[in-house]
Amino acid sequence: MISFFTHHKSGSSALVSFLGQLSDGSGQPLFLSHLGSTRPPTGDGICCLSNAQYDVVKGHVPGFALHLVRNPLNIVQSAYYSHRHTHGLDGWPQLAAHREMLKSVDKPRGMLMTATFCNSEEFYPETAGPLYAIRNWNYDDPAIKTLRIEDGFDKFTDFLRAALGEASGSLKWPDQANFTFEKLSVGRRAGEIDDGSHYRSGDVDAWKAELPAEVVRYVVSECREVLERFYPESLKWAQDHF
Incomplete structure (x- = not known):
């Protein structure tokens, strides 16, 4: 078993699609939850x-495991637009209620509400939010290798195959050209914004222009250890500007 662990608004939709093709091409069953x-x-x-x-999942990893994280500051800015406009509501009563609140407040307030929602333990049925999950992860567990999803954007095949090494075995990998931002967004380049698309921007630094100071300070306070370990350049930028 090869396991991929990720979180909401961390490239999960693209990853699920990619792994579906990997599964089909390799003749391997895919378990998704x-x-x-x-x-x-x-x-x-x-x-x-x-x-x-x-x-x-700790202590229950039957084979090789990769954990994919995204900059928590970008999780929040991406989640705000997705939660307010595009994400499906089926089976997610928490988001349905949250969307109604987002539509009743201005953008700065809505982004702060998004940050606290993503940091809650009651985010999705039986599921905590992505900020809560990444700040409560044990990154020193030798059974699970953590990578930044940003390092794999537009090159999923090379990125994941290199990370798996010998564990990739005889897997038949998808054409990574099918998983670039331009392909997934149906023609837009990274940085070209469409608020009505699930793949809204593709800009890994979008949070710098989008997030209000109050939201940046909240995320830094809650996720400082994750930022220090995986995104020190973002932490420094945030500290210098806010």
């Missing part, structure tokens, strides 16, 4: 937990 309460199954195949929680 959005519930944070789910553990990887035993046996052969590929597993993707798109709202993984460390306390649930």
Whole structure:
């Protein structure tokens, strides 16, 4: 079993699509779950937990595992637009209620509400939010290798195959040209914004222009250890400007 652990607004939609093609092409079963309460199954195949929680998966990794994280500052700015405009509501009563509140407030207030929602334990059924999950992850667990998803944008095949190394075995990898931002957004280049698209911007530094100071300070306070470890350049920028 090869397991991929990721979180909401961390490239999870593109990753699920990519792993679906990897599974089909390689003749390997794909196990997929959005519930944070789910553990990887035993046996052969590929597993993707798109709202993984460390306390649930620890000690239950039957093979090689990759954990993919995104800059928590960009999670919030991306989630604001997705939660307000584009994300489906089926089976997600928490988001339905949250969307109504987002539509009743201005953008700065809405972004702060988004940050606290993403940091809550009651985010999705049986699932905590992405900020809560990444700040409560044990990054020193030798059974799970953590990577920044930003380092794999537009090159999923090379990125994941290199990370898996010998564990990739005889997998038949998808054409990574099908998973560039331009392809996923149907023609836009990274930085070209469409508020009505699930793939809104593709700019890894969009948070710098989007997030109000209050929101940046909140995320830095809550996720400082993650920023120090994986995004020190973002932490320094935030400290210098706010």
